[in-house]
Amino acid sequence: MQPTNQNRNLPELIIESLIRAAGYSAILFVALILFFLLREGAPAFAEVPLGDLLAVRWYPIESLFGLLPLIGGSLIVTLGAALIAVPFGLATAIFIAEIAPRWAREILKPLVEVLGGLPSVVLGFLGMLVLAPIVRLTLNTPTGLTAFTGSLLLAGMAIPTLVSVAEDALDAVPKSYRDAALALGATRWQTIWRVTVPAARSGVLTAVMLGIGRAIGETMTVMMVTGNAARMPTALNSLFLPVRTMTATIAAEMGEVANGSVHYHILFTIGIVLFLISFAVNLAASAVVFQQRKRAERLLS
Amino acid sequence: MTRQLTQRLVFALITLAAIATVTPIVLVVGYIAYLGLPAISLGFLSEMPHDGMRAGGIWPAIVGTLYLTFGTGLIAVPLGVAAAIYLSEYAKDNRLTRSIRIAIINLAGIPSVVYGLFGLGLFVLFLKFGTSLVAGCLTLSIMTLPVIISTAEEALRAVPQSFRVVSRSLGGTKWQTIWRVVLPQALPGILTGVILGLERAAGETAPILFTAAAFFLPRLPDSIFDATMALPYHLFVISTQVPGMPIQIQYGTALVLLVFVLSMNVVATVIRSRARARRQW
Numbered sequence: 246m247q248p249t250n251q252n253r254n255l256p257e258l259i260i261e262s263l264i265r266a267a268g269y270s271a272i273l274f275v276a277l278i279l280f281f282l283l284r285e286g287a288p289a290f291a292e293v294p295l296g297d298l299l300a301v302r303w304y305p306i307e308s309l310f311g312l313l314p315l316i317g318g319s320l321i322v323t324l325g326a327a328l329i330a331v332p333f334g335l336a337t338a339i340f341i342a343e344i345a346p347r348w349a350r351e352i353l354k355p356l357v358e359v360l361g362g363l364p365s366v367v368l369g370f371l372g373m374l375v376l377a378p379i380v381r382l383t384l385n386t387p388t389g390l391t392a393f394t395g396s397l398l399l400a401g402m403a404i405p406t407l408v409s410v411a412e413d414a415l416d417a418v419p420k421s422y423r424d425a426a427l428a429l430g431a432t433r434w435q436t437i438w439r440v441t442v443p444a445a446r447s448g449v450l451t452a453v454m455l456g457i458g459r460a461i462g463e464t465m466t467v468m469m470v471t472g473n474a475a476r477m478p479t480a481l482n483s484l485f486l487p488v489r490t491m492t493a494t495i496a497a498e499m500g501e502v503a504n505g506s507v508h509y510h511i512l513f514t515i516g517i518v519l520f521l522i523s524f525a526v527n528l529a530a531s532a533v534v535f536q537q538r539k540r541a542e543r544l545l546s
Numbered sequence: 547m548t549r550q551l552t553q554r555l556v557f558a559l560i561t562l563a564a565i566a567t568v569t570p571i572v573l574v575v576g577y578i579a580y581l582g583l584p585a586i587s588l589g590f591l592s593e594m595p596h597d598g599m600r601a602g603g604i605w606p607a608i609v610g611t612l613y614l615t616f617g618t619g620l621i622a623v624p625l626g627v628a629a630a631i632y633l634s635e636y637a638k639d640n641r642l643t644r645s646i647r648i649a650i651i652n653l654a655g656i657p658s659v660v661y662g663l664f665g666l667g668l669f670v671l672f673l674k675f676g677t678s679l680v681a682g683c684l685t686l687s688i689m690t691l692p693v694i695i696s697t698a699e700e701a702l703r704a705v706p707q708s709f710r711v712v713s714r715s716l717g718g719t720k721w722q723t724i725w726r727v728v729l730p731q732a733l734p735g736i737l738t739g740v741i742l743g744l745e746r747a748a749g750e751t752a753p754i755l756f757t758a759a760a761f762f763l764p765r766l767p768d769s770i771f772d773a774t775m776a777l778p779y780h781l782f783v784i785s786t787q788v789p790g791m792p793i794q795i796q797y798g799t800a801l802v803l804l805v806f807v808l809s810m811n812v813v814a815t816v817i818r819s820r821a822r823a824r825r826q827w
Contacts, residue, residue, distance in 0.1 A: 257721045261636070267625050268632025269642075271649040271695070274688050278656065281667035336563030344557055345564070353568060355815055360571045362742075362811045364749030366778045367800050370785045371574060374793075404567060434553035455655075462657025464752040465778075469786060492659045492752070499663070499756050504671065516663040520656060527655035531648065 282520055286513030293507065298514070303475035303489070305498065305508045314475045315515065318392070318488035321478040322467060325396025326403055326460040331453055333400070334407035338452070341408070342415035343437050354412075361405030369469030372398045377470060384485055390472035392488040398470060399460040407456035414448020415441060451530045458526040461492075462519065468493035491515045575808070578800050585798025594764045599788055604799055609766050610679075610774035611806065614758065615748040617683030617770070618690060622747075623740055625687070626694030630736075633695070634702035635724055654692035658752040661689045665757035680770040682758020689753055690743040697739025701732040734821030741814040749807045751778040761787075777803040 289298075293310050300311030341353050376397065377389030384393070418441050426436040442449065472487025475494070495512050502508045593603030637643040665685030675681040705728050713723040729736075751759075760773035761783055767774045781799045784791045 257719060260721055264628045264632045264636065267628035268637060268646060270625060270629060271646050271653060271691065274691070275649045275652055277668060278660070278664045278688075281664050281672070282660070285663070285667045333563050333567045336560045337567045340560050340564035344560060353564065356568045356571055358815070359575070359808065359811060360568075362745055362749070362807055363571075363574065364751070364778050364803060364807055366749070366751045366782050367578070367804055368574070370781055370796065370800055371578070373785065374796075375577070401570065408567075432549045432553045434556050435549065438556075458655050462655070462659070464657065464659040465782060469782075492657055495659050495663065496752055496755055499666070513663055513667070516660045519660050523655040523657060523660075524652055527651050528648070531651050 279520065282513055282517045286510055286517045289507065289510035289514040292510060298511075301477045303494070305502075305511075308507065310507070310511050312491075312511075312515065312518070314477045315489055315491045315494050316518070317478045318471070318475070319461060319490040319492070321483055321488060322392045322395045322399060322471060322490055323457060323460045325393060325484055326399035327453075327457050329396060329400035330403040330407055330456055330460070334404045334452070334456060335411060335449065337404070338408045338411035338415060338449075339437060339442070342412045343433075343441065357405050357408050360401060361409075365402065365463060365465040366469075368398050368401065369466040372466060372470040386485055388472060388487060390470055390487055392471055392478070392484050392486065395467045395471040395488070395490075396484070398466045399463055402463055402466065403456035403460045406459050407452045410452035410455055411445070411449045414445040414452065417448065418444045447533045451533050454526055454530040454533070458523055458530070461522055461526070464492040464496050468496050473497065491519055495519075575804065578797060578804055581794075582797040582799075582801025582804075585794040586801065590795075590798055591802070595762070596764065599762060599784055600791060600795070604777070604780060604795075604802065606763060606766055607775040607777045607780040607799070608802065608806075610776040611748055611778070611803075613679055613767065613774060614682055614686060614754065614776055615744050617679060618686040618747045619740065619744050621683060622687035622690045622694055622743065626691050626740075626743070627698050627736060629691070629695045630698035630702055631724060631729075634699045635720070635728070650692045650695055653688070654696075656689075658689065658750055659755070661685055661753040662755050662757060664688075665753060670757055676771060677756070677758060677760070677773045678771045679758055679767055679774050682754045682774070682776075683770075685753045685757045686747040686750065689750070690747045693743035693746065694739050697742065698732070698736045701735025701739065702728060704735065705731045734817050738814045738818045738821075741810050741817070745807055745810040745814070748810065749778055749803065751782055754779060777806065 302309045381389030426440045474487035475489040590603045596602040669681035713727045759779040
């Protein structure tokens, strides 16, 4: 439909330019976010030598701003969450898309959506009061506030994203693929595992990436249940010790620092790191989708 | 092991995993309802907190959350729907449009606490709004925008092309076509997306930590430049910062927040399924 200049009037032109401006606004907001993170965070690089930022002690009161324990804390909590969320999330997606009878599907889909809607502070609250004591007793650790506790809850927060994206991808696999496999004598499971899942591979991968992306950025839950000790996770058993993540550090400390202090600038620097990580994860995830679309076009042409 | 036996085993495992995934959701909601219900009374819902929040109600937190959610909608809905109209009705497939899409994807992925930092830097400090309702609403709006844009765009795209062609062939202008034909058809889908977006805004804590939330404010905000209490932040405060907090008040607050958020979820689901049932194309 080509826009013509006939029967157009001034109000319409104004409305259309407003709509256009709204369309462009998303780019403006990303730019603004990056600009203000840099504006408040960049001075840190002048105030603290890079070597000190890449050190292993985070102790702001003594001006020790080593970011590595925070990055390590975020990584170990996220890794733990991924180890739980990926198998359970994928199983749930496969169950909903391929195995469940219709009535079970109708119950499970909204339930998973409810999980996605639970405010993170509510999960953190229950995590502190209910989950942490259970973890403390079963693992026999001095405290239940560990990276593992955070991972369990984060897995719960990553699962809704993971399930809905993966289920969409599985659902989008053409019925003819399945029919062909079944006609060749494959069982339903062989069809799912060797045909449907591989055909939906890129969508499933996107689901995993977006789920993990969600887990890295989660704040309130991890702040409430991981114990917030900025220690370097050096061995595997760190999963069962308290940690401190990047997000929790910002949330816990920003309220107490003086505007314009070194500590204040560093907290924005952590924000820049988080921004870049989420940028990379999302760009990669959308690249996978993009590639898949191109391949689909080739197949169809 | 035969193929059928493998299948039976694997299906059983997958079913168990799916059950293990959804059971905690029911438990969480049930547990909070069970422990929170005894706290709910008219007084709890309508009184100011007193005795250092250890007694009284949560009225200012309820009102604050309503203000924040409503204010966020006021900004994010027109902006988001307009952006969706642009993408679905006007944008051509070129580099600019692709940049917009990448920008939206990235807005959706930015951690909520980073939105808090951004809001602090831009609205609270640079524009000197201070810790205020307006700074919180603006921050939450930008965070909610990608959800609203993508669901609204999907709803607009689902309206068959023939509707537009007919309207244009009857002499309608492009905008008349959008306003009188396409938008009304897409309304239920847009509404679903708006409610889901605002649901997220209502439950978030991290973005309002440094932009809008007051630790304790035993009155309602007088203007949009006042700080406000809010249910999620209040729950955070009374469960981590206040020693000797009665457990009942904590669960009561959690329950009110949960009911608030989940009822939005239910409304969105109902609108969506009704629209699907009624759709004639």
